[in-house]
Amino acid sequence: MYHNGFLKVATSSPKVTVGDPMANVEVMLKALQVAQDHEAGILVFPELSICGYTCGDLLFQTYLLQDVNEAIKTLLENNPFDGVLTVGAPISIQRNLYNCAIVIQKNQILGIIPKRYLPNDMEFYEERWFTRGYEIVKHYDEIEFLGRKVPFGDLIFENNEHNVSFGVEICQDLWVPSSPSQRLALNGADIILNLSTSNEVYQKNHLRRDLVRIQSLKLVAGYIYCSSGVYESTTDGVFGGHSMVSQNGTLLAESNIFSREELNVMFADLDISKIQFDRRRSSSFRQSAEDNMTYLKHVTFELVNCPTYKFEQSIDPTPFVPKKEEKEAFEEMMNIQMAGLAKRMEHTKAQTLLIGVSGGLDSTLALLLAAKTFDLIHMPRQNIIAYTIRGFGTSNRTNTNANQLMKTLGVTHHDIDLRESVLAHFETIGHDPNVVDITYENAQARERTNILMNLANKMNGLVLGTGNMSELALGWCTYNGDQMSNYAINAGIPKTLVKFMVKQFMLRETKNLTTNEEDAQLLQYTLGDILDTPISPELINTEQHTEEIIGKYEVHDFILYHMLNNGDTEDRIYALMKEAFKGEFEEEKLLEYLQIFFRRFYSQQFKRSAMPDGPKVLDVSLSPRTDWRMPSDASYRNRL
Secondary structure, three states: OOEEOEEEEEEEEEOOOOOOHHHHHHHHHHHHHHHHHHHOEEEEEEOOOOOOOOHHHHHHHHHHHHHHHHHHHHHHHHHOOOEEEEEEEEEEOEEEEEEEEEEEOOOOEEEEEEEEOOOOOOOOHHHOOOOOOOOOHHHHOEEEOOOOOHHHHOOOEEEEEEEEEEEEEEEEOOOOOHHHHHHHHOOOEEEEEEOOOOOOOHHHHHHHHHHHHHHHHHHOOEEEEOOOHHOOOOOEEEEEEOOOEEEOOOEEEEEOOOOOOOOEEEEEEEEEEHHHHHHHHHHHHHHHHHHHOEEEEEOOOOEEOOOOOOOOOOOOOOOOOOOOOOOHHHHHHHHHHHHHHHHHHHHHHEEEEEEEEEOOOOHHHHHHHHHHHHHHHHOOOHHHHHHHEOOOOOHHHHHHHHHHHHHHHHOOOEEEEOOOHHHHHHHHOOOOOOOHHHHHHHHHHHHHHHHHHHHHHOOOOOEOOOOHHHHHHHOOOOOOOOOOEEEEEOOOOOHHHHHHHHHHHHHHOOHHHOOHHHHHHHHHHHHHHHOOOOOOOOOOOOOOHHHHHHOHHHHHHHHHHHHHHOOOHHHHHHHHHHHHOOOOOOOOHHHHHHHHHHHHHOOOHHHHHHOOOOOOOOOOOOOOOOOOOOOOOHHHHHHH
């Protein structure tokens, strides 16, 4: 049901027999058993699911309303589901008929919500049978139904133990300019349930999908939408059973339209912790909530914690990396980075751009972006002055790849041997060159930056930084060395995304970046080899693999994503890591990486506080000027 901030939810658009409530409840009970077996916490059935939406004038018949009540009694008496379910039914109040959602847990009715807005045009004629619920909710906060007093109207259902709450609206309520879900969300509902019967016409499913997704984005909420299926189809109307679960603008699950399955149950995992984090972080949501604060009746419900919670959707081990529409994602991110660099070049009127090219992923991506940017602003690529600056640990493989990269891109390139100047510096500061320590390594990084900065002054140019967001998170950069530049083009993307971008360049851009087929093939080969080269700073004269020292970037980027995007605690991240990397890493190794990440993240903030400008590419960044304003001396307490 619920565990560690996740709530399993479900929808069911079961086979309906129009006008036969008892037959419909029999099918619903089967769907409820499936939801119970999957340990769901909430199950949503469609609008008027007890009797069928397309009953028409049968809704005037006394016997149908009596059958509806008897069927609901049967549902309450035989309900196998421990969670919360919602069904749709016509309910008579003061001799008026209302299209209602009934919220049930076990044999109790927790509340009844009437539909506020009734469609009464084109193929819909609800005002013929129903009274809209807009006025009655102002006069009743409970009604008598099936011999019991039941909360009624604008309700928020809440579980205080796990801090989870939801509200309900019905079909057309979503489509109006000011929907009930807005009021519910702004007054505390984390989740909105929508019982619907939306017919299928050409392209309507696309509009419906966008509407649900955008509503969840605007409300910073989970949105569970369940529409009636094909067995409601009659006369001129066809229904498809379109159901969706969306969260904060992301579609988590979607049913197959026109399914003819009897039960048609769909499950999804809502991240309640993520919803609440985003609401805390959003000043606009908080302001809107303050402006729309009002009294709504709160009703409690039970929610069982499930330590054996099984995810319906797999946990993505590389959440920063696009999994679909890769070409569009690559081009958009590339254009963001290019636009930022183009503006900096034009504003400063710099004549050249200087970059150190190591043959690693980061400097490769920076150089590729620089070449594309210079084409964009009609500057000759010869004005990109690229350097291989060889130190004590530079390998033949990376040096060869760097030179081939520069050659095929047609930039001006030079080779500098750093070792003599570093040895002279060791003599100046009295450091024994035989002592291979942090001074030995950082002196090389700072000397590289010193050379590039001074050359930039000499050539009226800017130094292009190459470091990425993962290195900034871990502090895996030398302060006033590779940490510093005039523009840090990769600072907004993590290492796993750097690798994705280089791979996309290899697959899509080699012909655009070169002038002949031979160079295109060489560039493609070179990029492939760079992608396969172990990550290393190459600062000492033995093999030095970064991921053997600080851990796998794939894991660190996973931690970074969940910390920045979701505000997750260490124990929650650890639980997600175990799920995402199951079978790939031992749990002890994951725990070690997690502790390394947080220890370094807190201790290295001073480097991020002094980081140069760079384009924000993703929803989050570590720039102290945009997303991450953390004191450099904040203390860290291990909470695992």
